[in-house]
Amino acid sequence: MTTLDDLPIRDDLRGRTPYGAPQLDVPVRLNTNENSYPVPEPVVEAIGKALAAELRDLNRYPDRDAVALRADLAGYLGHGLTVDQVWAANGSNEVQQQLLQAFGGPGRSALGFVPAYSMHPLLALGTCTRWVPGRRGADFGLTAEEAVAQVREHRPDVVFLCSPNNPTGTALDPAVVTAVLDVAPGMVVVDEAYAEFARPGTVSALAVLPGHPRLVVTRTMSKAFGFAGGRLGYLAADPAVVQAVQLVRLPYHLSALTQAAARAALAHRDALLGTVAAIKEQRDRIVAELRARGLRAADSDANFVLFEVGGDQSAAWRTLLDAGVLVRDVGLPGWLRVTAGTPAETDAFLTAMDKLTGTQA
Ligand code: PMP
Numbered sequence: 001m002t003t004l005d006d007l008p009i010r011d012d013l014r015g016r017t018p019y020g021a022p023q024l025d026v027p028v029r030l031n032t033n034e035n036s037y038p039v040p041e042p043v044v045e046a047i048g049k050a051l052a053a054e055l056r057d058l059n060r061y062p063d064r065d066a067v068a069l070r071a072d073l074a075g076y077l078g079h080g081l082t083v084d085q086v087w088a089a090n091g092s093n094e095v096q097q098q099l100l101q102a103f104g105g106p107g108r109s110a111l112g113f114v115p116a117y118s119m120h121p122l123l124a125l126g127t128c129t130r131w132v133p134g135r136r137g138a139d140f141g142l143t144a145e146e147a148v149a150q151v152r153e154h155r156p157d158v159v160f161l162c163s164p165n166n167p168t169g170t171a172l173d174p175a176v177v178t179a180v181l182d183v184a185p186g187m188v189v190v191d192e193a194y195a196e197f198a199r200p201g202t203v204s205a206l207a208v209l210p211g212h213p214r215l216v217v218t219r220t221m222s223k224a225f226g227f228a229g230g231r232l233g234y235l236a237a238d239p240a241v242v243q244a245v246q247l248v249r250l251p252y253h254l255s256a257l258t259q260a261a262a263r264a265a266l267a268h269r270d271a272l273l274g275t276v277a278a279i280k281e282q283r284d285r286i287v288a289e290l291r292a293r294g295l296r297a298a299d300s301d302a303n304f305v306l307f308e309v310g311g312d313q314s315a316a317w318r319t320l321l322d323a324g325v326l327v328r329d330v331g332l333p334g335w336l337r338v339t340a341g342t343p344a345e346t347d348a349f350l351t352a353m354d355k356l357t358g359t360q361a
Contacts, residue, residue, distance in 0.1 A: 092233030309346030
């Protein structure tokens, strides 16, 4: 049998494993920060109609520049953004890959503050961008001073900031973003995949865009919108940044079906985002319930909670899975991450946690 090692694959890819959050068929799946609520029926119908209207024209390529969708996204974001400041692709993963293709690449580097989103280093690897793992404080926080010192030391071509940060949960003060922009020699990407879940008072980096042409804010419809299967991510930045990613994007990367479905979903944003308040309630309940059990849980501005299991996290992950609850082992010793879903899913998670802590006692 041929193995990967038998193939003339790039040396830097040898021995690597692909991104792989397990997709297991268990009753309670709380491991990839999806929205647990299914798409509401009226929105299903609207998306179905929008898709049907495209079918006869599938002999033609879609709008390469997805202008109508980008205009809709700009309208959703507000902040006075216009279509030339917004770009869209198949998930924010693809947006970030395009950013690294344009601004990273061979001989260049990207810095992120770990633990953060595990795809950032993988996207760097795929684009031959040298990855620099920066550090966070002991409480997983990131101050302007810590971030600035590391950017000054490494002078990366791309800095990734993640706000709210996955897997730790907290949003960044925009002062950290502006401090990093002041010293970064290259692009600063703020990954705001979970922005819609932030606690009141949180300020998006979108507010910092005016006057900062090297700042990029990435967003997604995969989380709050409950549209992960639709694959639609986007960015907001200076129009010149949009021109830069157009140099590397594949022609017609966003199918006519994706564009139509995303536009229909956006037109029903109130129905889709209607679940956000309930999810935030479950997130806060998870934090409170875990703390009431004497376990440490990080504050969260997202739809997930990082919590301490008081022992080996991979054994704890297995025990929870055996109880029918799939959570995420992000490789942080002693910690696991759980997505906030429906009240019934929280019940199941907490029951499984009681089993776990009962076993450990
Ligand atoms: N950024 C962060 C921080 C994420 O957690 C995720 C999804 N897990 C993404 C980006 C990518 O999401 P998508 O490609 O579905 O937009």
